[in-house]
Amino acid sequence: MLKTSKFLLVLIMVAGVMAPLFANGQDEAADYDYVLGKVPYTFEHAYHQAVAKELTSYAKQMYNAKVVVVDGQASNEKTLAAVENLVAQGVDAIELHCGDAGLMTTAINIAHEAGIPIVTTLIRPTEMMAPHVQPQETPSSLTMGQIAATQWLKANPDKPCKVAMLNFGGIEQIWQMRTGAFFDGVKSIDPSAELVTMLNGAGSTVTSMEVTLDILQANPEVNIIFAANDEMALGALAACEQLGRGVMDNGVPLTEVIAGLDGSEAAMLEIYDPSSSFKMTHGAVRDVARAEIDTMMAIVKGEIPMDKYMETPVLSPVVDFYNTPIEEAQRFLETNFFYEGDLKAEIKK
Template identity: 30%
Template structure:
């Protein structure tokens, strides 16, 4: 008993000894951050995985405009060119180009970690988009993909059972089975959404289509041969959906009649003008897609950086703090084409009619 008491007293004393300097240092850092952010025009490195992608083009453009209007800050695009090596190399340019803040989009977190830690040590405010950056503990901004994926699975199951009450649900997902954030934001909640309607639904699992649309096409062609009963399909990115729908068409499937499923129902991610044509075509089996909004996404990434700088969010904590930006269910059954057109034009600056 005496030993335990002594140990507790020692631990408390040590904590008391170290707590005051740490608190003081944190307060001084926060105060300095506020002064710095308020006293100068902040330069922000805005990382995107591929600037040729229309979503990333739109979110960078909106982020640049928003940061200037709200914070007087300048935003610079750091294009990853869909190459993890380029993304990692761009980390070194944060300090080299005199950036004060950086919102990252990185594919190889471990490779980027040393550069991120170096930038943090030099006072750069940093967050990560989509995925946590290894164990750095920097804040993460994600889209609410899980909520949308669940709802798409739920709607698809309801519509299938309504049209074919005697045909069991058999679902499959095409995407990235080993990617933590894709699994937690897309695959798993989609399956849960389906099961919330039919607990007996069968899941064939997430197939690895990470190599792109050609891989998705071949996987789908194989699936409709080995599992012709498959009827709910989650194609987890718009480029994969190109291959998925091509395979279904080649197999004589991909059809609906006046919005009623005949062969299957497909949902996708990255709703755009091209997908809109299929989603609102009553003869196509692609009927839903996740709408990732450039406006809300870019605002969340920029606001999060200034929340860090102003001490509202810790720069580092374990586990990393996650902030979720809104995402949208773009559905043939729950919205009109006019509403979808309005959304596209507002979010992407398009002129769709």
């Protein structure tokens, strides 16, 4: 496929998802039975855009419920303000996805004091006192580490795995579910594998490109890169390409193997390009969004208590160049990211 700027491609994806989401959010004429609140981590990530769009549609279809979405902007201050805003509006229930376990607990207390149910996702709060939706990321991250190591060593048996990681900073649960699990997978294939460095990519394509340039210039031996979301993986790929790396020979690693997480359209266009070194991801939008809505509505309807911790597990399937047919990836995008294109045709452009 023709190489488009990673930054332009991500911006195009944002515009495509956000426009219909805001259009739905402005549908004031409908007669709703419930009003729910949603605070995503940040709309800068394609995953959170898609989750918000899916849950908005699903809530209306299944429960005649309106969802008020307030962006947390990857900021503790703005996330907490968003929760307080929804509480002030008197919504029937709130769903929160943020990266700070302590802030989760604070938000739960604020909502509960107002008699409003709240559901959390991914990062478990420090005090477990409300229902929680838990994507099953750990086994999928481990599997990707195994695939990355296997493919690298198959092509380069004399070069042990040298791993670099891009994360969101010091979030312990991200290590457990994503970065640490991925490295465990690598080590299960190559016991001599080394974690060369792990730095904060801030969830950003631009920041991750800059960080990865520094990593590779200081540690050119790095041959596996795991990024804790697809935006960071795309930034890592852009850095590799700037240094004359980032390439494969029909899927055979020449310089490195890159893995991401979430399963966005921008990621899939690289994963199924046989000349790109970005080769795997995992994620689940539709099932997470629907679990969030179903859990909120179960509380609202009195089917489960608002102040008792219980987890709803959601699978996070791996999609990779080596084991996942492109037709399956096409269905994944259609199901999770509202994709209307032809992935195979796009790759050939």
